[in-house]
Amino acid sequence: MDSFLQNLISGCLLGCIYAMAALGFTIVFNASRIVNFANGEFLMLGGVGLAGVVVTAGLPLWLGVILAIACTAFVGVLMQVAFLNNARSADELSLVMLTIGTGLAIRGAGALIFGRSVTFVPDFGLFPMLLMGDVYIVSQGIWIALTLVAVGIALWYLFSRTTFGKAMKAASQEPRAAALCGIEPRQAAAAAFAIAAGLGGLAGALLAPISAAFYENGVFLGLKGFAAAVAGGMGNPLGAVVGGLIIGVVEALSAGYVSSGYKDGVAFIILLLVLLFRPQGLLGGVSVKRV
Amino acid sequence: MKSIVSLEGVSKAFGGLKAVDDVTCSLSEGIVTALIGPNGAGKSTLINLITGVFLPTAGLVKLGGVDISKLPMHARSRMGIARTYQTPQMIHGLSSIENVMAGAYRFGSHGLLKTIFAPWMVAKENSEIADRAAIALRTSGVPEQWWDRRATELPYGIQRRVEIARALAQEPKIILLDEPAAGLNPAETADIGRLLKQIARGGISVLLVEHDMPLVMSTADYVVVLNFGRTLAMGSPTEIAANPTVIAAYLGADDEDEAEAEAEECVA
Amino acid sequence: MKSANSSLRRNFIRLGLLVVGIAVLDVALTSQFYRSTLTLSLIFAIAAVGLTLLMGFAGQVSIGQGAFFGLGAYSAAFAIQQLGIPPLVGLVVAAVVPGFFGYLIARPILRLSGNNLALATLALAAVFYVVATQWSSVTGGIDPGITGLPALDYFGLSHIHVVLWLAGICLVICTAVALLLIDGRFGRALMAIKTSEVVASCTGVDVARTKAIAFAIAAAYAGIAGALFGYFLRAFNATSFNVGLSIELLMMVIVGSLSTVWGAIFGALAIMVLPNLLEGFDHAKLLVYGLAMVAIMMLAPNGLGETLAKLVTRRRVAE
Ligand SMILES: Nc1ncnc2c1ncn2[C@@H]1O[C@H](COP(=O)(O)OP(=O)(O)OP(=O)(O)O)[C@@H](O)[C@H]1O
Numbered sequence: 001m002d003s004f005l006q007n008l009i010s011g012c013l014l015g016c017i018y019a020m021a022a023l024g025f026t027i028v029f030n031a032s033r034i035v036n037f038a039n040g041e042f043l044m045l046g047g048v049g050l051a052g053v054v055v056t057a058g059l060p061l062w063l064g065v066i067l068a069i070a071c072t073a074f075v076g077v078l079m080q081v082a083f084l085n086n087a088r089s090a091d092e093l094s095l096v097m098l099t100i101g102t103g104l105a106i107r108g109a110g111a112l113i114f115g116r117s118v119t120f121v122p123d124f125g126l127f128p129m130l131l132m133g134d135v136y137i138v139s140q141g142i143w144i145a146l147t148l149v150a151v152g153i154a155l156w157y158l159f160s161r162t163t164f165g166k167a168m169k170a171a172s173q174e175p176r177a178a179a180l181c182g183i184e185p186r187q188a189a190a191a192a193f194a195i196a197a198g199l200g201g202l203a204g205a206l207l208a209p210i211s212a213a214f215y216e217n218g219v220f221l222g223l224k225g226f227a228a229a230v231a232g233g234m235g236n237p238l239g240a241v242v243g244g245l246i247i248g249v250v251e252a253l254s255a256g257y258v259s260s261g262y263k264d265g266v267a268f269i270i271l272l273l274v275l276l277f278r279p280q281g282l283l284g285g286v287s288v289k290r291v
Numbered sequence: 292m293k294s295i296v297s298l299e300g301v302s303k304a305f306g307g308l309k310a311v312d313d314v315t316c317s318l319s320e321g322i323v324t325a326l327i328g329p330n331g332a333g334k335s336t337l338i339n340l341i342t343g344v345f346l347p348t349a350g351l352v353k354l355g356g357v358d359i360s361k362l363p364m365h366a367r368s369r370m371g372i373a374r375t376y377q378t379p380q381m382i383h384g385l386s387s388i389e390n391v392m393a394g395a396y397r398f399g400s401h402g403l404l405k406t407i408f409a410p411w412m413v414a415k416e417n418s419e420i421a422d423r424a425a426i427a428l429r430t431s432g433v434p435e436q437w438w439d440r441r442a443t444e445l446p447y448g449i450q451r452r453v454e455i456a457r458a459l460a461q462e463p464k465i466i467l468l469d470e471p472a473a474g475l476n477p478a479e480t481a482d483i484g485r486l487l488k489q490i491a492r493g494g495i496s497v498l499l500v501e502h503d504m505p506l507v508m509s510t511a512d513y514v515v516v517l518n519f520g521r522t523l524a525m526g527s528p529t530e531i532a533a534n535p536t537v538i539a540a541y542l543g544a545d546d547e548d549e550a551e552a553e554a555e556e557c558v559a
Numbered sequence: 560m561k562s563a564n565s566s567l568r569r570n571f572i573r574l575g576l577l578v579v580g581i582a583v584l585d586v587a588l589t590s591q592f593y594r595s596t597l598t599l600s601l602i603f604a605i606a607a608v609g610l611t612l613l614m615g616f617a618g619q620v621s622i623g624q625g626a627f628f629g630l631g632a633y634s635a636a637f638a639i640q641q642l643g644i645p646p647l648v649g650l651v652v653a654a655v656v657p658g659f660f661g662y663l664i665a666r667p668i669l670r671l672s673g674n675n676l677a678l679a680t681l682a683l684a685a686v687f688y689v690v691a692t693q694w695s696s697v698t699g700g701i702d703p704g705i706t707g708l709p710a711l712d713y714f715g716l717s718h719i720h721v722v723l724w725l726a727g728i729c730l731v732i733c734t735a736v737a738l739l740l741i742d743g744r745f746g747r748a749l750m751a752i753k754t755s756e757v758v759a760s761c762t763g764v765d766v767a768r769t770k771a772i773a774f775a776i777a778a779a780y781a782g783i784a785g786a787l788f789g790y791f792l793r794a795f796n797a798t799s800f801n802v803g804l805s806i807e808l809l810m811m812v813i814v815g816s817l818s819t820v821w822g823a824i825f826g827a828l829a830i831m832v833l834p835n836l837l838e839g840f841d842h843a844k845l846l847v848y849g850l851a852m853v854a855i856m857m858l859a860p861n862g863l864g865e866t867l868a869k870l871v872t873r874r875r876v877a878e
């Protein structure tokens with residue numbers, strides 16, 4: 001029973017990370033209809049960047065986190081402004097390839113700049129490890145959970161309380177309405193990429209103390225983020241969070257009870273099954289309206 | 292006159308909108324039946340119901356007395372239903388003759404296994420099918436100089452004819468044409484009218500969806516009027532032209548709107 | 560109709576030139592390293608030709624070809640080592656098993672399109688990779704993987720010569736089949752599907768079935784390539800079949816051309832050969848790959864090969 005609870009908790013924590021990846025994916029999708037296959041690389045960059053700044057260069061951790069987020073956000077904006085905006089052909093397939101290519105380039109740049117070693121980052125500290133009977137939550141886990149809550153509130157505020165956020169959300173569906181609020185689709189897309197990439201950088205930095213930073217992490221993190229976003233219903237931020245938690249928990253439980261080796265496959269199988277049998281997502285009702 | 296396709300109480304709803312509402316009519320062999328009605332009346336939807344793009348929410352679609360309401364599109368096509376589209380749909384990357392050859396799909400037999408085990412037959416079958424395509428292209432009046440050109444690069448009027456040729460190459464029992472004269476000049480339009488009559492005389496049932504009233508009046512043997520998805524009237528062109536409800540709903544009342552809408556469509 | 564047949568003839572002349580080219584290179588290349596690069600190019604070209612059929616002609620993306628490539632490699636190795644089947648017959652196994660799986664998976668997966676199809680096929684590649692690393696009793700996992708595949712030394716030729724020619728012959732056969740398929744009614748059906756599934760269906764094409772067959776062919780081609788890859792190395796492990804492989808295969812098609820199979824062969828050659836020509840390129844390989852892909856998608860979304868070819872012909876016309 002306790003090991004079940006323990007699995008559940010570690011699943012939720014991992015799920016928080018997936019949720020942040022999924023949120024980034026969702027925000028970009030809503031603002032520009034682009035499925036950003038480079039999203040996982042933002043997480044990778046956050047982790048590897050933090051490791052580089054803190055472990056290699058010896059800067060303080062808080063500065064490292066800020067730098068990681070800022071750099072990743074910058075890369076995100078650059079990707080949108082330099083590449084996606086200037087694509088000659090705007091069909092879905094070309095844009096998918098563009099994001100894949102950018103993802104490869106980010107991974108390559110990450111490896112080139114920060115090296116190809118697996119690096120551990122010290123955890124953020126401050127909170128003690130929480131012990132409840134036999135079940136515990138590591139200090140970094142508390143950081144992760146609180147961050148997701150804070151991010152969730154901030155994004156909710158942005159998208160439902162500010163004109164800018166509302167216009168951004170509508171930009172891909174009703175470009176004219178968004179333009180009336182003074183927001184060009186391109187600006188909205190750039191803002192979305194900045195937020196998504198920054199969020200990815202944050203998530204990657206948060207994850208680095210738990211699972212080491214490595215330049216190849218982006219592929220699986222990205223795919224799991226997609227899995228979460230698709231499971232929750234494409235374009236639905238709440239769904240992205242729920243999807244992330246579901247993927248995290250199922251993964252942790254299957255690692256605990258089935259086989260730890262196959263756990264990575266679980267998220268992808270969920271992704272496949274959802275795409276095939278419930279393309280509107282598990283929280284389908286919410287997203288049906290969007291058509 | 293033998294009925295080829297008959298609709299019995301066919302309806303199609305999109306959410307709350309009844310795009311086609313309880314339509315019963317019959318399309319006969321050897322004549323041109325015109326289907327007219329204002330924009331959004333449900334004409335294209337009706338074609339989509341006959342070809343199987345949509346399944347009806349109620350009612351039956353019959354081909355030669357056989358219920359085909361639940362058959363998939365390709366099965367219906369192979370049974371002899373061919374169509375054209377409101378905006379010409381040329382297959383990308385193929386020349387016009389190859390487009391028409393694609394229409395003759397059901398007359399080929401070459402698939403994966405035959406290609407692997409009898410590769411020398413590919414060229415032979417291609418030339419047989421190209422012969423069929425050439426006949427169809429000639430019938431629909433596509434000048435030979437266009438045959439080997441990429442279909443997507445052809446002038447609009449030629450694309451419309453290539454589309455008709457592609458439908459003819461299917462050797463169908465019925466051809467459904469969705470506004471074949473839209474975007475054409477009066478001379479081309481008159482040509483299309485003659486072509487349709489000729490096709491019908493060959494024993495094929497022709498359904499002509501059209502806004503161009505002179506074309507309808509000169510070509511159609513029978514006219515069905517749709518409005519808001521319902522059949523408003525049916526009869527010979529002269530009867531329809533004299534029908535006060537039709538005039539109110541369509542011919543007279545929004546004649547100008549109609550012309551405008553049509554102009555818009557041409558631009559789009 | 561005249562043009563259709565003459566294009567087929569032109570393509571078969573090119574195929575002959577390809578054979579001559581391989582023979583010349585086989586003699587001319589003195590370094591073992593360059594010969595292996597050539598062999599790998601030929602092997603990957605087979606998978607790329609299959610993917611062109613699927614992506615360029617039928618318009619269905621797949622970022623999961625690595626799965627079938629791996630499946631082919633494992634099935635051939637299994638056939639040889641566990642069932643005692645000779646390597647040449649192993650190639651048939653390596654085509655049939657992935658082809659069959661491809662066909663089975665295709666029906667549900669190809670109901671998706673665009674982004675979702677890309678995602679689903681990518682997930683497929685990821686699932687395959689996880690299974691390949693974990694199912695050690697069959698795949699040997701990452702360590703040791705598959706080892707001890709036999710050296711192919713038919714006709715007194717050395718292993719590498721044999722694999723080179725085997726790959727060359729397979730490529731020629733697969734390309735010929737692809738060309739014939741494209742030229743015939745199947746190819747017209749694929750192109751109709753790419754334009755519009757409604758148009759294809761309304762000319763009598765069973766769209767779901769035709770797409771599934773195209774998917775199966777692409778899978779079978781990838782499988783043959785995978786088997787040859789295994790034969791060539793004689794030992795391999797699951798890391799060869801990670802998601803990166805699928806993306807690399809995709810890149811070959813994009814670098815080449817989406818609208819001819821020659822583009823795929825060009826793309827495979829470019830992707831395999833270029834990195835080796837640039838000395839000290841290895842550590843920046845990913846970055847250059849990525850930027851190249853971005854540049855190609857931005858400037859020549861129909862494929863670099865095709866755009867270059869167009870430039871050349873346009874210049875010739877202008878002169
Ligand atoms: N796929 C669809 N989903 C939802 N509504 C649809 C769909 N197709 C058509 N409609 C609606 O059904 C109604 C009938 O459309 P349809 O295209 O059949 O009209 P039409 O008579 O062909 O008009 P037009 O002369 O403009 O071509 C319209 O109100 C249209 O908006």
Ligand SMILES: [Mg+2]
Nearest residue numbers: 334335336377
């Ligand atoms: Mg219409």
